[in-house]
Amino acid sequence: MSLSLIDAENTLASPVCALAGRAAQRLALTILWHPQPQRIGEQCIAAPGSGDIELNRFAPLFGGLAGGAQPLGQRRIARDALRLRRHRDHGVSLLLPKSRMRVELNGAMLAGAGTRCTAEQVDAGLVIGLGGVVLLCVHWMDRLPQDSAIAGVHGVGSAAIRLRELIRQVAATDLPVLLLGEAGSGKELAAQAIHHASARCRSPMVTVNMATVAEAQAAPELFGAGTGALARVDDGTLFLDKIGTAPQAVQALLLRVLKTGQYRPAGMRANEPARVRLVVASDHDLHDGSFNQSLLRRLEALVVRLPPLRERRCDIGVLVLHFMQAWSGRTGSAPALPLAFISQLCNYDWPGNVRQLGSVVQRALSAAQAGQPLAFEALVPGVAGRPARVRLGKLSGQAVLDALESNGWLIRNAALALGVSRPSMYKLIEEHPAIRQIGQIAPAEIAAALAAHGGDAGRCAAALRTPSEALRRYLRRHGG
Numbered sequence: 001m002s003l004s005l006i007d008a009e010n011t012l013a014s015p016v017c018a019l020a021g022r023a024a025q026r027l028a029l030t031i032l033w034h035p036q037p038q039r040i041g042e043q044c045i046a047a048p049g050s051g052d053i054e055l056n057r058f059a060p061l062f063g064g065l066a067g068g069a070q071p072l073g074q075r076r077i078a079r080d081a082l083r084l085r086r087h088r089d090h091g092v093s094l095l096l097p098k099s100r101m102r103v104e105l106n107g108a109m110l111a112g113a114g115t116r117c118t119a120e121q122v123d124a125g126l127v128i129g130l131g132g133v134v135l136l137c138v139h140w141m142d143r144l145p146q147d148s149a150i151a152g153v154h155g156v157g158s159a160a161i162r163l164r165e166l167i168r169q170v171a172a173t174d175l176p177v178l179l180l181g182e183a184g185s186g187k188e189l190a191a192q193a194i195h196h197a198s199a200r201c202r203s204p205m206v207t208v209n210m211a212t213v214a215e216a217q218a219a220p221e222l223f224g225a226g227t228g229a230l231a232r233v234d235d236g237t238l239f240l241d242k243i244g245t246a247p248q249a250v251q252a253l254l255l256r257v258l259k260t261g262q263y264r265p266a267g268m269r270a271n272e273p274a275r276v277r278l279v280v281a282s283d284h285d286l287h288d289g290s291f292n293q294s295l296l297r298r299l300e301a302l303v304v305r306l307p308p309l310r311e312r313r314c315d316i317g318v319l320v321l322h323f324m325q326a327w328s329g330r331t332g333s334a335p336a337l338p339l340a341f342i343s344q345l346c347n348y349d350w351p352g353n354v355r356q357l358g359s360v361v362q363r364a365l366s367a368a369q370a371g372q373p374l375a376f377e378a379l380v381p382g383v384a385g386r387p388a389r390v391r392l393g394k395l396s397g398q399a400v401l402d403a404l405e406s407n408g409w410l411i412r413n414a415a416l417a418l419g420v421s422r423p424s425m426y427k428l429i430e431e432h433p434a435i436r437q438i439g440q441i442a443p444a445e446i447a448a449a450l451a452a453h454g455g456d457a458g459r460c461a462a463a464l465r466t467p468s469e470a471l472r473r474y475l476r477r478h479g480g
């Protein structure tokens with residue numbers, strides 16, 4: 001493994017991309033917010049075994065891929081150092097300086113000698129505020145920064161670097177791609193990036209959101225002669241979003257396209273070659289049996305997982321800056337947002353991921369422009385009363401059950417109420433002994449419940465203690 005180091009803290013870019021194993025992970029400090037916006041996203045990556053990191057106005061050096069390395073500066077950051085001490089169990093202690101500099105950890109003021117954070121807390125990204133002027137994220141890196149820009153795909157942490165590597169690798173092949181990730185995590189953006197980096201970039205990318213196409217329209221929308229998506233793609237990329245909602249018949253037709261490279265346009269007698277690269281996306285696991293498993297095996301030729309934003313907290317600063325720059329590109333300038341508000345953005349768990357972050361930043365900018373005070377609770381619907389960082393392990397079984405009961409047994413709404421993603425909600429449901437999977441309920445019991453509730457699927461789901469979406473899928477399949 002060769003490293004090109006330019007300072008004691010290995011601040012700058014290196015030709016090495018992947019660091020194998022937890023032991024090889026580096027502790028990294030990423031600038032989330034700084035009075036000089038061009039410094040947002042700069043990093044300092046500590047060498048393994050290099051002892052405590054001393055953090056003050058003059059050290060360590062932070063650098064970006066553009067070159068150059070400089071300390072945080074800023075008179076409100078003390079000369080006395082805040083020390084970051086790594087432990088063998090991958091926890092990190094914060095040892096406070098003697099000065100009276102304000103130090104915050106995850107939005108709360110630190111006092112006394114300091115605190116020790118567990119490995120799990122560091123994995124989630126520690127947000128440190130210094131002197132009321134700078135925000136840093138302390139996190140692990142298993143990739144080193146590299147010049148891997150892909151237009152529009154922002155992020156400085158390992159997950160973003162890995163995503164850009166994968167986009168490049170996947171774009172170099174012509175195999176089907178399955179993009180998996182929570183709503184708003186960037187699946188469509190990744191599909192566009194794959195198309196633009198591929199040999200098909202001069203042909204169109206046609207997108208069909210399967211969730212918004214009526215069941216009867218799905219086949220003509222895709223396979224219609226002349227006007228169907230396959231005909232329009234013409235050597236380009238066909239992106240099928242929310243593939244899990246495609247009707248069974250369409251799934252079977254897609255399988256045939258992948259098997260034979262041909263399709264029969266609706267109403268035609270002869271097959272046509274399908275000159276298309278297929279990229280599909282789903283925000284939930286497709287292994288639940290209701291999706292065509294042969295099709296899934298072919299779609300899984302290449303799988304790209306988009307991590308939720310709460311697992312890449314170190315990217316929040318550059319994303320906020322990106323949304324602010326987009327705003328000033330449209331309106332001429334963007335008002336400043338207070339550091340306390342940015343800190344709330346960096347500490348929130350973002351169930352709606354990057355899309356939700358983008359909308360909240362836009363709402364905040366328009367409120368700031370109108371001279372209104374910025375209240376995080378008012379700008380983020382549903383946040384009131386919910387802790388900033390929801391941990392799945394902390395949600396009791398009763399809370400999961402209550403959320404389902406008060407939301408008509410709809411997974412989507414219950415997940416929103418609990419502030420967790422839909423995939424997390426599926427996991428919570430799977431693990432809950434009192435919640436039944438539709439496949440475990442005898443057809444006779446379902447028929448009896450339907451009869452007892454006059455065919456009302458919502459009330460029937462509540463009586464059977466099973467999620468409403470799965471029951472409705474079951475009823476559609478069985479002609480209910």
Ligand SMILES: Nc1ncnc2c1ncn2[C@@H]1O[C@H](COP(=O)(O)OP(=O)(O)OP(=O)(O)O)[C@@H](O)[C@H]1O
Nearest residue numbers: 152153154182183184185186187188189283354355
């Ligand atoms: N890494 C990123 N850098 C910049 N913007 C991003 C990034 N990831 C996502 N976004 C932005 O977030 C928004 C949501 O992304 P996108 O539509 O790709 O998500 P999605 O996973 O396809 O969502 P859904 O499942 O709801 O369709 C878009 O405006 C997109 O440009």
